[in-house]
Amino acid sequence: xxxxxxxxxxxxxxxxxxxxxxxxxxxxxxxxxxxxxxxxxxxxxxxxxxxxxxxxxxxxxxxxxxxxxxxxxxxxxxxxxxxxxxxxxxxxxxxxxxxxxxxxxxxxxxxxxxxxxxxxxxxxxxxxxxxxxxxxxxxxxxxxxxxxxxxxxxxxxxxxxxxxxxxxxxxxxxxxxxxxxxxxxxxxxxxxxxxxxxxxxxxx
Amino acid sequence: xxxxxxxxxxxxxxxxxxxxxxxxxxxxxxxxxxxxxxxxxxxxxxxxxxxxxxxxxxxxxxxxxxxxxxxxxxxxxxxxxxxxxxxxxxxxxxxxxxxxxxxxxxxxxxxxxxxxxxxxxxxxxxxxxxxxxxxxxxxxxxxxxxxxxxxxxxxxxxxxxxxxxxxxxxxxxxxxxxxxxxxxxxxxxxxxxxxxxxxxxxxx
DNA sequence: TTGTTTTTTGAACGCTGTTCATTTTTCTTC
DNA sequence: GAAGAAAAATGAACAGCGTTCAAAAAACAA
Numbered sequence: 001x002x003x004x005x006x007x008x009x010x011x012x013x014x015x016x017x018x019x020x021x022x023x024x025x026x027x028x029x030x031x032x033x034x035x036x037x038x039x040x041x042x043x044x045x046x047x048x049x050x051x052x053x054x055x056x057x058x059x060x061x062x063x064x065x066x067x068x069x070x071x072x073x074x075x076x077x078x079x080x081x082x083x084x085x086x087x088x089x090x091x092x093x094x095x096x097x098x099x100x101x102x103x104x105x106x107x108x109x110x111x112x113x114x115x116x117x118x119x120x121x122x123x124x125x126x127x128x129x130x131x132x133x134x135x136x137x138x139x140x141x142x143x144x145x146x147x148x149x150x151x152x153x154x155x156x157x158x159x160x161x162x163x164x165x166x167x168x169x170x171x172x173x174x175x176x177x178x179x180x181x182x183x184x185x186x187x188x189x190x191x192x193x194x195x196x197x198x199x200x201x202x203x204x
Numbered sequence: 205x206x207x208x209x210x211x212x213x214x215x216x217x218x219x220x221x222x223x224x225x226x227x228x229x230x231x232x233x234x235x236x237x238x239x240x241x242x243x244x245x246x247x248x249x250x251x252x253x254x255x256x257x258x259x260x261x262x263x264x265x266x267x268x269x270x271x272x273x274x275x276x277x278x279x280x281x282x283x284x285x286x287x288x289x290x291x292x293x294x295x296x297x298x299x300x301x302x303x304x305x306x307x308x309x310x311x312x313x314x315x316x317x318x319x320x321x322x323x324x325x326x327x328x329x330x331x332x333x334x335x336x337x338x339x340x341x342x343x344x345x346x347x348x349x350x351x352x353x354x355x356x357x358x359x360x361x362x363x364x365x366x367x368x369x370x371x372x373x374x375x376x377x378x379x380x381x382x383x384x385x386x387x388x389x390x391x392x393x394x395x396x397x398x399x400x401x402x403x404x405x406x407x408x
Numbered sequence: 409t410t411g412t413t414t415t416t417t418g419a420a421c422g423c424t425g426t427t428c429a430t431t432t433t434t435c436t437t438c
Numbered sequence: 439g440a441a442g443a444a445a446a447a448t449g450a451a452c453a454g455c456g457t458t459c460a461a462a463a464a465a466c467a468a
Contacts, residue, residue, distance in 0.1 A: 009415095028320055034456055044417045049457070110377065113315060116232055125379050132378075156378060157369055157389040164368020165361055173314065174336075174360060175329050185361040188404050196400025200392050213446095238425055248448045253426070 013051045015041040021062045021105065029108045032059070056114060057121075063109045064127045066102065071127075073098050074134040085194040087138035088158075092186040096166050100179065103170070110167060132156055142194060146201055154201065158193065165189065217255045219245040225266045225309065233312045236263070260318060261325075267313045268331045270306065275331075277302050278338040289398040291342035296366050296390040303370050304383065314371060336360055346398060350405055358405065362397065369393065 019040035023032045034055065038045045052058045077094040078087045099106045114120065120128075132155040139151050139158070146154070165185055169177040223244035227236045238259065242249045256262045281298040282291045303310045318324065324332075336359040343355050343362070350358070369389055373381035 030317075033454090035454095038418095045456090046417055046458075047415090050416075055456070111317060113234075119376055128378055153385065153389065154392070157393060160369040160372040160378070160389075161365035161393065162368070163372060164366070165364040168364040168367060172323055174332055174364070181357065185357065185364075188358070188401075189361060189365065192400035192404035193396055194400070195403045196396035196398070197392075199399045200396035237423090239423095242449095249425090250427080250448055251446090254447070259425070 009051060012041065012043060012047065015043075016048060016051060016058060017061045017065070020058050021065065024059075024062060024108045025102075025104050028104050029059070029111050056112075059108065059112050060121060060124050062105075063112060064124055066105045066109055067127050067131065069102070070095070070098050070106075071130055071134075074131065078134070078137070080137065082138070084138040084142040085191060088135070088190040088193060089187055091134055091138070092162050092190050093183060095162055096179075096182060096186060099166050099170055107170070110163075132159055135159060143198060143201060150201065154197070161189070162186065213255060216245065216247060216251065219247075220252060220255060220262060221265045221269070224262050225269060228263075228266060228312045229306075229308050232308050233263070233315050260316075263312070263316050264325060264328050266309075267316060268328055270309045270313055271331050271335065273306070274299070274302050274310075275334055275338075278335065282338070282341070284341065286342070288342040288346040289395060292339070292362075292394040292397060293391055295338055295342075296394050297387060299366055300370050300383075300386060300390055303374055307374070311374070314367075336363055339363060347402060347405060354405060358401070365393070366390065 016037065019037050020032055022040070023037065032055065034045050034048060038048060041048075048055075048058070052061075073094055074091060077090050082090070132152070135155040135158055136151055139146075139155055143151065143154075165182065168174050169182040169185075220241065223241055224236055226244070227241065236259065238249050238252060242252060245252075252259075252262070256265075277298055278295060281294050286294070336356070339359040339362050340355055343350075343359055347355060347358075369386065372378050373386040373389075
């Protein structure tokens with residue numbers, strides 16, 4: 001039986017992430033408690049702090065996994081050559097679908113609040129940044145003349161807008177919002193982008 | 205000296221809301237503590253619970269005030285007769301400006317998480333709902349043939365999309381996002397709507 | 409095996425929102 | 439006004455939280 005030290009640590013790290021993910025998936029971010037977690041991972045409460053500086057860092061690890069999963073779903077959504085409108089619509093609907101299927105995990109990604117001055121770790125922002133590239137494909141076909149940095153910014157904007165529609169719908173912060181209504185809103189929104197963006201980004 | 209009972213209760217209620225708002229404005233939602241609050245409002249900790257069922261209810265009261273203020277800002281932004289593009293752009297930029305000026309208060313509105321099953325009180329959803337009507341004016345001019353319920357749904361969609369762009373930018377969840385970049389994104393977005401929405405909502 | 413270092417442990421700390429027996433205040437009745 | 443009943447305000451106490459750190463256990467070195 002090997003007791004390789006770094007390996008043991010790594011195993012505990014993984015166990016903690018999985019236990020944390022299970023807790024979040026079944027009860028949301030607020031269900032993540034140090035003591036419950038320690039019991040689930042089979043270690044002492046203090047052991048958590050040997051592997052992660054605090055629970056925030058652990059949450060980032062869980063959220064990164066969720067984003068990776070979303071990344072895979074989006075990647076599987078479109079194949080090269082799909083026309084921009086179909087591609088954008090499918091991406092938006094896939095995003096919406098993911099937020100429904102993985103409801104609690106996905107909510108945790110955006111509900112996670114870090115102390116006022118600080119910002120997410122760079123490696124995490126890298127995982128987030130990968131998501132935009134899915135939109136860049138269709139966007140390039142839609143706006144062949146736009147410079148890459150404009151397209152990059154636009155990809156972020158469209159992602160944010162889609163996110164707003166999906167998340168305010170999901171959290172029902174604006175009142176009840178059935179799935180079908182949100183989906184329809186996304187269809188109209190993406191169509192509007194395809195029709196309007198070429199003229200909107202062009203210099204006046 | 206009048207000691208009219210309901211009046212005293214109402215005064216304490218107001219004092220608590222103002223103290224809570226001050227706490228949030230200077231340190232965010234997480235700076236709202238029952239004990240600090242009681243001291244600031246000049247009452248015992250227990251007294252809070254004579255007026256509000258819990259701190260969540262108090263937060264709703266504070267957030268409603270913030271939304272009312274936003275409502276007034278948006279109302280002052282456009283006058284009837286402004287063309288749809290200008291109106292929408294101004295509304296979006298006003299929303300963005302408000303989120304910057306009232307940063308912490310505004311963040312609290314959306315950061316406030318209520319327990320899983322429950323939803324915001326009806327009176328609060330009413331306050332939220334009022335916000336959409338500002339977009340409905342320009343939208344009616346842009347889409348004169350769209351039925352009112354379609355316009356209502358669309359107003360919500362555009363609000364949500366704008367919110368997504370502004371909020372993900374503000375919280376810097378996707379990486380650094382300077383004010384000017386967000387503002388430019390909103391300009392492009394609103395222009396795209398004006399160009400694209402008429403075709404997007406029309407039946408195929 | 410013994411001594412030294414490293415890692416793990418979980419009771420204890422300080423803080424939180426909320427409660428509820430006790431005190432204080434207010435209202436009613438004579 | 440005084441005495442008694444009803445209502446409201448009080449703040450110590452409670453249960454829970456994330457986090458720490460002296461002490462114990464495990465791993466390594468000689």
